[in-house]
Amino acid sequence: MLDGMTLFRIIAFAGALFVAQAAAAQGPENKDNIAGPYVPTPWAIVDRMLALADIRADDVVYDLGSGDGRLVITAAKRFGARGVGVELQPELVALASEGAKKEGVADRVKFIQGDLFQTDIREATVVTLYLLPQFVTRLVPRFLAELRPGTRIVSHDYPLVPWKPDKDVSMDVPEKEFISGTTWTRLYYYVVPARIRGEWKLVLPKQLARGPLSLEVNQEPHMLGGLVSDGRSEDYLRDFQVLGEKVSFGQLYNGRMMSFEGVVSGETMAGEVKSDAVKGDWSAKRR
Ligand SMILES: C[S@@+](CC[C@H](N)C(=O)[O-])C[C@H]1O[C@@H](n2cnc3c(N)ncnc32)[C@H](O)[C@@H]1O
Numbered sequence: 001m002l003d004g005m006t007l008f009r010i011i012a013f014a015g016a017l018f019v020a021q022a023a024a025a026q027g028p029e030n031k032d033n034i035a036g037p038y039v040p041t042p043w044a045i046v047d048r049m050l051a052l053a054d055i056r057a058d059d060v061v062y063d064l065g066s067g068d069g070r071l072v073i074t075a076a077k078r079f080g081a082r083g084v085g086v087e088l089q090p091e092l093v094a095l096a097s098e099g100a101k102k103e104g105v106a107d108r109v110k111f112i113q114g115d116l117f118q119t120d121i122r123e124a125t126v127v128t129l130y131l132l133p134q135f136v137t138r139l140v141p142r143f144l145a146e147l148r149p150g151t152r153i154v155s156h157d158y159p160l161v162p163w164k165p166d167k168d169v170s171m172d173v174p175e176k177e178f179i180s181g182t183t184w185t186r187l188y189y190y191v192v193p194a195r196i197r198g199e200w201k202l203v204l205p206k207q208l209a210r211g212p213l214s215l216e217v218n219q220e221p222h223m224l225g226g227l228v229s230d231g232r233s234e235d236y237l238r239d240f241q242v243l244g245e246k247v248s249f250g251q252l253y254n255g256r257m258m259s260f261e262g263v264v265s266g267e268t269m270a271g272e273v274k275s276d277a278v279k280g281d282w283s284a285k286r287r
Pocket residue numbers: 033034035036037038039040041063064065066067068069070071086087088089092114115116117129130131
């Protein structure tokens with residue numbers, strides 16, 4: 001019986017061998033894009049990843065490094081979603097396309113033989129990943145810049161550092177012992193936030209502020225901050241959150257605590273603000 005560490009070393013060795021072969025096949029100019037060896041996600045985790053992403057029939061699911069296509073095929077078969085798998089290895093692309101036909105979903109899914117780092121992913125509404133950690137991290141700036149606000153991402157085992165997950169779940173899966181030397185598995189869930197970094201002109205109901213205020217938003221993958229100013233006083237936003245296109249925050253102004261909820265739409269934000277008995281509309285325009 002092999003212990004967990006020995007198994008891990010065998011898999012790491014097989015992975016390194018694959019990386020070397022794939023890099024050699026691609027030529028000297030592209031050796032830095034092999035984001036992991038082929039290790040299929042166990043079925044219990046496929047189910048959990050798709051449940052976490054809350055797949056619907058109108059979703060377009062992209063699996064980056066799609067292997068035998070199981071995530072995309074299951075999303076199409078079980079939830080009626082459309083799907084795209086991107087995979088470097090042609091044999092796996094053929095296997096996945098065959099699988100899609102067998103499962104009766106070939107009209108809703110496609111598998112592209114190519115490099116996930118070069119593939120246009122902007123139509124995705126859900127992205128799934130099972131790649132080595134440094135490659136997951138490498139994708140973060142692209143996800144935040146290219147994916148539409150509200151797009152959900154689920155990563156198997158590795159977080160999108162330094163982005164803070166909106167949810168994460170742990171599970172024990174016996175088959176993982178052979179893959180990673182432990183049964184413990186973690187899934188990380190993210191919702192792409194609206195891009196609201198910058199300067200905004202914030203307008204509140206007259207009872208709450210006599211004139212427009214200035215709002216400065218600092219947004220990074222790992223932090224979100226907002227500063228409101230009327231030219232004389234400043235206050236930092238409290239409990240500031242952006243989930244997809246939805247924003248919420250608290251603000252103390254002229255001694256009143258106000259709570260905001262709203263929606264971002266391109267260069268504007270708008271919604272409802274409440275403070276004690278006062279309730280009204282607020283809006284903000286990018287300066
Ligand atoms: C750990 S497997 C995951 C397979 C599948 N997503 C799953 O969860 O069952 C990673 C896959 O990514 C593929 N891969 C690695 N680098 C890639 C790249 N740059 N572009 C496309 N596929 C890549 C590998 O060939 C392998 O099939």
